[in-house]
Amino acid sequence: MVLVYIESHKGGFAKSAFETVTYGYKTAQALGTGCTAMCIGKVDAPEELGKYGAEKVIHVSGYETFDNQPYSSIISQVADQIGAKVIVMTNSSRGKALLGRLAAKYNAGSIPGAIALPVVEGDSMKVKKTVFSGKAIATYEITSDMKLISVMGNSIAPEDMGGSASVEEMSVDVPQGRIEVKAVHTVEGSIPLPEADIVVSAGRGMKGPENWGIIEDLASALGAATACSRPVADSDWRPHHEHVGQTGIAIHPNLYIAIGISGAIQHLAGVNNSKVIVVINKDPEAPFFKAADYGVVGDLFEVVPRLTEAVRQFKG
Numbered sequence: 001m002v003l004v005y006i007e008s009h010k011g012g013f014a015k016s017a018f019e020t021v022t023y024g025y026k027t028a029q030a031l032g033t034g035c036t037a038m039c040i041g042k043v044d045a046p047e048e049l050g051k052y053g054a055e056k057v058i059h060v061s062g063y064e065t066f067d068n069q070p071y072s073s074i075i076s077q078v079a080d081q082i083g084a085k086v087i088v089m090t091n092s093s094r095g096k097a098l099l100g101r102l103a104a105k106y107n108a109g110s111i112p113g114a115i116a117l118p119v120v121e122g123d124s125m126k127v128k129k130t131v132f133s134g135k136a137i138a139t140y141e142i143t144s145d146m147k148l149i150s151v152m153g154n155s156i157a158p159e160d161m162g163g164s165a166s167v168e169e170m171s172v173d174v175p176q177g178r179i180e181v182k183a184v185h186t187v188e189g190s191i192p193l194p195e196a197d198i199v200v201s202a203g204r205g206m207k208g209p210e211n212w213g214i215i216e217d218l219a220s221a222l223g224a225a226t227a228c229s230r231p232v233a234d235s236d237w238r239p240h241h242e243h244v245g246q247t248g249i250a251i252h253p254n255l256y257i258a259i260g261i262s263g264a265i266q267h268l269a270g271v272n273n274s275k276v277i278v279v280i281n282k283d284p285e286a287p288f289f290k291a292a293d294y295g296v297v298g299d300l301f302e303v304v305p306r307l308t309e310a311v312r313q314f315k316g
Helices: 015-033 044-054 069-082 093-107 215-220 230-234 265-271 300-315
Strands: 003-008 035-040 054-058 088-089 109-114 120-121 124-131 136-142 148-153 167-168 198-202 225-228 256-257 276-282 294-297
Touching: 003 015, 003 069, 015 035, 015 044, 015 120, 015 148, 035 124, 044 054, 044 167, 054 069, 069 093, 088 093, 093 109, 093 148, 109 124, 109 136, 120 265, 198 215, 215 225, 215 256, 215 300, 225 230, 230 294, 276 300
Parallel strands: 003 035, 003 088, 035 054, 054 167, 088 148, 109 148, 198 225, 198 256, 256 276, 276 294
Antiparallel strands: 120 124, 124 136
16 A cells, blocks of 8 residues: 655645655556555645545544654554555655654655656665756665655646545544644745746846846746745845755756856756756856756846746737
């Protein structure tokens, strides 16, 4: 049995949830077994996961605030009850915390950030992931009895198969967590960067925060999230939750547009898993052009408004 742990936010699911269920379902098919999804806390429509391959959804109510100690205990108890030999989750900050704790509990092999479906060979699995800050792809083999995988966002397309899943409410004995959460502050009204299919990002070439309107206009026209380089966040031109790169958020959108960013190695480490990279910079020697699929050499203050207008006309 393959168990897929699905995160929810305010009772709903993000796109990554459906990607992860699809991954779990196809992994179960390769193993010749079934796929069960589980979620913890407030979930408005857990049966929705059935459309993406889950045969059954186990819902553990309560525990609204994430703490990886009790959450890992809940997941392991559900896995033991259904006889799961593979546990799949999203490669989010939550998934990364849970993967290590569960791997230690089961003395199991784990692959964080899988980018492709596993290849099953007997009792082992071979799974691909990026290494060296995305510069290469390595294949790892898991031979342990329990196998743990977290799935990188945008690595597999969610497939609505039109199925349905029964929902089972389950109660478990959970140890008291050692973390007391005083408050939770989340960014509202914008597309979360790890979930975004399109990201428009800008750097010091913008010259100041007062010029950011042209970036937001392009993002609005494309239905994209906005991001920035570290110097921009450090200068308080943009909030730190928009900082992408090795020391910020690592993202994997289908399209990444870098505007006025030179392309330092630390920035590339967080974005070079993007499927298509477009660079706009007036310096033809900017390092970012070497990593770009498409490049525009020109003044961003002329190029970006014209690009925004072209997008609006195309969509209109």
